[in-house]
Amino acid sequence: MSCNCSSCSDLSLLNETLDHYASVPGSLITILQKAQAIYGYLPSDVLNHIASVTGIPAAKVFGVATFYTQFRFKPVGKYLIMLCQGTACHVNGSLMLEKTIYDTLGIKDGETTEDGLFTLKNVACLGCCSLSPVMMINDETYGSLTPQKVREILARLKDEALKEAAE
Amino acid sequence: MIKIKVGQGSCGISAGASKVYAALEKQIIDDNLDVQLSVTGCIGMCYLEPIVDIYDENSLLKRLVRVKESDVQSISDYVKTGDITHIENLIVSDEDKHFLDSQTRIALRGCGVINPDEIDDYISNGGYTALRKALVEMTPESVIDEIKVAGLAGRGGAGFPTWFKWNAARNSQGEEKYLICNADEGDPGAFMDRAVIESNPHNLIEGMLIGAYAIGAKEAIIYVRAEYPLAIIRLERAIEQANEKGIVGENIFGSGFSCSFRIKAGAGAFVCGEETALIESLEGSRGMPRLKPPFPAQSGYWHKPSNINNVETFANVSWIIENGGEEFAKLGTEDSKGTKVFAITGKIKRGGLVEIPMGKKLSDVIFDIGGGMKTDKDYKCVQLGGPSGGCIPADMQDTVIDYKKLSATGAIMGSGGMVVMDESTCMVGMARFFLDFTAKESCGKCTHCRIGTKRLLEILDRICKGEGKEGDIELLEDTCNEIKTGALCGLGQTAPNPVLTTIKYYRDEYEAHIIEKRCPAGECIDLVNFIINPDKCVGCSLCSRKCPAGAISGEIKKTFSIDSEKCIKCGQCIDACRFGAVEKR
Numbered sequence: 025m026s027c028n029c030s031s032c033s034d035l036s037l038l039n040e041t042l043d044h045y046a047s048v049p050g051s052l053i054t055i056l057q058k059a060q061a062i063y064g065y066l067p068s069d070v071l072n073h074i075a076s077v078t079g080i081p082a083a084k085v086f087g088v089a090t091f092y093t094q095f096r097f098k099p100v101g102k103y104l105i106m107l108c109q110g111t112a113c114h115v116n117g118s119l120m121l122e123k124t125i126y127d128t129l130g131i132k133d134g135e136t137t138e139d140g141l142f143t144l145k146n147v148a149c150l151g152c153c154s155l156s157p158v159m160m161i162n163d164e165t166y167g168s169l170t171p172q173k174v175r176e177i178l179a180r181l182k183d184e185a186l187k188e189a190a191e
Numbered sequence: 192m193i194k195i196k197v198g199q200g201s202c203g204i205s206a207g208a209s210k211v212y213a214a215l216e217k218q219i220i221d222d223n224l225d226v227q228l229s230v231t232g233c234i235g236m237c238y239l240e241p242i243v244d245i246y247d248e249n250s251l252l253k254r255l256v257r258v259k260e261s262d263v264q265s266i267s268d269y270v271k272t273g274d275i276t277h278i279e280n281l282i283v284s285d286e287d288k289h290f291l292d293s294q295t296r297i298a299l300r301g302c303g304v305i306n307p308d309e310i311d312d313y314i315s316n317g318g319y320t321a322l323r324k325a326l327v328e329m330t331p332e333s334v335i336d337e338i339k340v341a342g343l344a345g346r347g348g349a350g351f352p353t354w355f356k357w358n359a360a361r362n363s364q365g366e367e368k369y370l371i372c373n374a375d376e377g378d379p380g381a382f383m384d385r386a387v388i389e390s391n392p393h394n395l396i397e398g399m400l401i402g403a404y405a406i407g408a409k410e411a412i413i414y415v416r417a418e419y420p421l422a423i424i425r426l427e428r429a430i431e432q433a434n435e436k437g438i439v440g441e442n443i444f445g446s447g448f449s450c451s452f453r454i455k456a457g458a459g460a461f462v463c464g465e466e467t468a469l470i471e472s473l474e475g476s477r478g479m480p481r482l483k484p485p486f487p488a489q490s491g492y493w494h495k496p497s498n499i500n501n502v503e504t505f506a507n508v509s510w511i512i513e514n515g516g517e518e519f520a521k522l523g524t525e526d527s528k529g530t531k532v533f534a535i536t537g538k539i540k541r542g543g544l545v546e547i548p549m550g551k552k553l554s555d556v557i558f559d560i561g562g563g564m565k566t567d568k569d570y571k572c573v574q575l576g577g578p579s580g581g582c583i584p585a586d587m588q589d590t591v592i593d594y595k596k597l598s599a600t601g602a603i604m605g606s607g608g609m610v611v612m613d614e615s616t617c618m619v620g621m622a623r624f625f626l627d628f629t630a631k632e633s634c635g636k637c638t639h640c641r642i643g644t645k646r647l648l649e650i651l652d653r654i655c656k657g658e659g660k661e662g663d664i665e666l667l668e669d670t671c672n673e674i675k676t677g678a679l680c681g682l683g684q685t686a687p688n689p690v691l692t693t694i695k696y697y698r699d700e701y702e703a704h705i706i707e708k709r710c711p712a713g714e715c716i717d718l719v720n721f722i723i724n725p726d727k728c729v730g731c732s733l734c735s736r737k738c739p740a741g742a743i744s745g746e747i748k749k750t751f752s753i754d755s756e757k758c759i760k761c762g763q764c765i766d767a768c769r770f771g772a773v774e775k776r
Binding site (some may be wrong): 049050051052054055057059084085088090092093095109110111112114115116120122127132145147148149150151152153154155156158165167170171172 | 201204206207237238240295376377378379381382385417418419433455456457458459460461472473474475476478479493500534536537538543574575577608610616624625628632633739761762763766
């Protein structure tokens with residue numbers, strides 16, 4: 025049963041996943057991945073619900089969720105910027121790009137802009153080293169970046185979002 | 192019939208290969224061409240993506256590089272007329288061809304040739320014959336013997352003999368055993384395993400099945416990094432197709448041997464590349480390494496005998512069974528047999544995947560194959576082995592690629608990440624970069640690693656900011672040695688390597704930062720000033736108009752200057768200047 029208030033998550037969305045995996049040993053990470061795919065992040069009521077259905081102590085559920093970088097506990101912006109900080113990108117100037125993003129949007133790693141449009145996340149390596157430095161925004165990869173290119177891409181996305189909102 | 196293959200690994204797709212594919216698909220229909228269009232994996236020449244190969248039946252006619260959507264008309268014209276002038280500007284140069292021609296491909300064979308989504312394509316290229324040979328003609332013991340003769344060692348980094356692990360798992364008591372593939376390729380700057388999975392997933396499955404037969408496992412698990420979505424999709428499809436063909440599942444090839452397959456997506460933790468941490472993660476826990484012994488061969492996944500190998504290790508297995516261990520052992524050196532795949536990136540001209548026999552020199556890879564630097568600066572060093580490895584300086588470029596020879600330098604063979612740096616890379620900054628990584632990724636189990644890496648990072652941070660103190664180098668060394676002896680797992684024990692090797696070879700750079708408050712490479716932003724070179728400045732005012740801090744002033748057609756008090760070192764002036772007049776000093 026889920027309540028209808030705006031601050032609680034609709035836990036019924038997770039029923040199918042839990043029916044399938046709750047009794048399979050070793051499935052906690054898989055359950056968390058599916059939950060994040062459903063809710064976009066891992067709200068604490070969802071984590072508690074997973075604990076009570078699977079019988080895994082809530083401390084372990086939270087412990088596992090916080091251990092892995094894939095899991096997040098706050099909603100992300102419309103555009104999730106994954107800025108590659110792999111070795112090749114580092115050598116080719118990714119720190120400069122991080123600074124450019126901060127100068128343009130005012131966000132650091134893990135933060136979201138006030139308008140809810142952009143979230144910045146530094147990632148270890150996207151594996152497109154030959155295109156370094158690289159960032160990925162919502163599944164689209166942008167390679168061979170310069171601060172100028174980054175500013176242009178962000179401005180374009182912002183424009184698109186504003187136009188969408190106006191329509 | 193003409194076949195056109197578009198290389199679509201992650202790199203290729205990022206460079207626009209799927210758009211080129213879609214445009215070609217449309218063009219073929221529009222022009223009513225008698226052409227078979229297909230997907231292939233990573234060809235390995237990442238710097239030339241997107242790549243389109245035109246085949247006449249099975250022989251490569253033309254390889255086209257850096258293809259754009261707008262080029263499809265020309266490709267169609269070429270196919271229609273055979274007139275090469277249409278595509279002349281796209282054809283790969285002889286120099287670039289040399290990049291592939293000088294390689295020996297065993298683990299990467301089939302990559303960029305076969306269609307990773309079609310099991311029949313793999314089979315018609317000789318796929319699964321080694322598995323049949325192993326299951327029908329060989330005993331598990333003779334498979335292990337063959338791997339022993341080959342001298343295959345773990346390609347994940349440690350270089351432990353594969354046959355020994357297989358043998359230990361085989362001899363362990365218990366009916367229930369597991370074979371696990373470590374595809375949690377976490378080293379930043381390494382993408383060999385991703386390329387193998389995306390380009391030739393069946394080769395991995397075949398190697399794993401042979402391994403499972405050898406140790407007596409009925410279940411095989413592939414632990415793949417979550418950041419590799421395409422690899423997971425291709426692997427899922429490959430397993431499904433192998434299941435349909437009866438190559439995976441019950442009673443394979445009527446041999447009585449059965450083995451099921453399953454994929455587990457990781458959730459982003461570097462430490463899970465360590466085998467016991469990986470097992471913890473497979474069991475749904477925090478990925479924290481276990482104390483060894485017991486080794487996984489005795490007590491691994493769910494405390495059952497388990498064997499874990501890296502993707503590249505498995506990718507060699509079917510070739511060895513097919514061609515014999517002796518043939519494999521002919522390649523390489525006394526200590527290191529066979530080939531090794533490297534992902535070569537950084538300031539290199541020709542970056543991509545390189546597979547060469549062990550025993551070649553570093554300079555063969557960097558200069559002969561990689562073409563040297565892409566910048567006008569000099570070659571400085573190469574970083575091997577990611578956060579567990581180290582930097583090998585330019586004057587040691589003749590070092591032979593072999594497990595022992597590379598370890599002797601303080602670096603390691605590693606999994607194959609090879610990041611090339613030029614004079615503009617600061618070595619203190621490089622050490623800081625890796626420690627930032629390991630401090631974040633330390634699982635926290637051992638105090639020395641958890642706190643030690645953090646302390647190392649703080650000291651390096653200080654040095655990079657110009658706040659280094661006398662004695663910092665010795666403090667770094669002491670802390671490094673503490674971590675080496677106090678950490679439980681291999682990743683913790685090797686975490687100080689980037690610091691130790693940079694101190695060993697670039698002590699003068701550390702001293703310049705600490706004593707002179709100067710960054711010789713001009714990379715540490717707190718230690719450099721932006722200035723305008725009067726010999727190059729033409730007085731166009733572009734930089735002063737771009738400067739967000741109002742720090743640049745001057746008169747048109749005269750030399751401009753930067754007020755270092757106001758300068759925020761954002762670098763926009765460097766991007767803006769068309770004459771290279773803004774310099775960091």
